[in-house]
Amino acid sequence: xxxxxxxxxxxxxxxxxxxxxxxxxxxxxxxxxxxxxxxxxxxxxxxxxxxxxxxxxxxxxxxxxxxxxxxxxxxxxxxxxxxxxxxxxxxxxxxxxxxxxxxxxxxxxxxxxxxxxxxxxxxxxxxxxxxxxxxxxxxxxxxxxxxxxxxxxxxxxxxxxxxxxxxxxxxxxxxxxxxxxxxxxxxxxxxxxxxxxxxxxxxxxxxxxxxxxxxxxxxxxxxxxxxx
Numbered sequence: 001x002x003x004x005x006x007x008x009x010x011x012x013x014x015x016x017x018x019x020x021x022x023x024x025x026x027x028x029x030x031x032x033x034x035x036x037x038x039x040x041x042x043x044x045x046x047x048x049x050x051x052x053x054x055x056x057x058x059x060x061x062x063x064x065x066x067x068x069x070x071x072x073x074x075x076x077x078x079x080x081x082x083x084x085x086x087x088x089x090x091x092x093x094x095x096x097x098x099x100x101x102x103x104x105x106x107x108x109x110x111x112x113x114x115x116x117x118x119x120x121x122x123x124x125x126x127x128x129x130x131x132x133x134x135x136x137x138x139x140x141x142x143x144x145x146x147x148x149x150x151x152x153x154x155x156x157x158x159x160x161x162x163x164x165x166x167x168x169x170x171x172x173x174x175x176x177x178x179x180x181x182x183x184x185x186x187x188x189x190x191x192x193x194x195x196x197x198x199x200x201x202x203x204x205x206x207x208x209x210x211x212x213x214x215x216x217x218x219x220x221x222x223x224x225x226x227x228x
Contacts, residue, residue, distance in 0.1 A: 017049055018055040023067045030068060034105045040064070048164055070117040072106045075099045078126045085134035093152055093210045100156040107153050107160070108177075133227050136217075145216050151213055155206055167204040169195055170226065189220050 025046050029038050040061060044051040058064045076096045079088040102109050109115070124145070131141035163170050173196035182189040194200040 017047065017053060017057065019067065022054060022057055023064070023071055026064055027068055027071055029136040030105045034190075035109070036067065038064075060181055066113070066115065066117060069106065069109050069113070069115050070119045071097060072103050072110075073115075073117070073119040074122050076123060077104075078123055079130045081129040081133050082127060086218060088130050089127070089148065089212055090207075090210065093148055096149075096152050097172065097206050100152070101159065103157055104160050107156050111153050129213060135221055137224075138151065140220070140224070144220075147213055147217075148210070155204075155209065158204075166201070166203050172199055173202065 022043065026038060026043055029043065029046060038061075040054055041051050043052055043064075047054075058067065077091065077097050079092050081088075091202075100110075127137070127145050127148075129142050131144050132138060136144060173192050177189070177192050177196050180192060191200070195202040202224050
């Protein structure tokens with residue numbers, strides 16, 4: 001049963017208020033309005049309850065956001081430590097990016113809060129496990145994990161905030177090209193010209209950069225193992 005179906009049910013048959021129900025409605029609100037549009041009062045109005053009744057299930061807005069982050073992390077597949085590390089972490093990276101694009105508000109609290117819920121801990125533990133079981137030292141695994149996540153969050157935030165949509169790149173390049181001094185910036189001009197002519201789409205693909213990171217980590221691992 002969807003949260004919309006629950007909310008439209010008569011009061012006498014609605015399931016009782018719960019943390020999970022609160023988080024489900026809050027997730028919908030955050031996805032539509034961002035965290036700035038989410039308040040305890042607005043959430044209570046959406047649920048059709050008094051604001052104070054929410055505090056029987058969530059301590060405050062910080063606790064609410066922590067719960068939402070946990071729900072987002074639960075959507076990302078946990079890497080399987082028993083399988084080849086590179087393929088597992090490639091899948092982890094791609095799925096994480098896709099999940100964060102579905103929840104545009106989520107990247108910032110993921111990088112700016114101490115997220116220590118069980119879903120996050122399992123996710124991080126499995127990521128480290130893939131690396132350590134492959135032969136990375138704990139210290140190198142830590143650096144590798146952070147390098148991957150820095151790319152995931154950075155790429156996602158840029159994708160969400162870039163001023164042009166992918167389908168607009170050619171038109172923007174065509175408008176921009178006449179004002180670009182070719183003699184001063186010849187390489188930038190050449191690239192912009194390719195986009196304007198439709199010979200290059202100008203689109204950055206997540207997999208391209210993430211494969212660089214994984215290939216670099218694989219080379220580092222091989223050099224480390226060969227030096228032992």
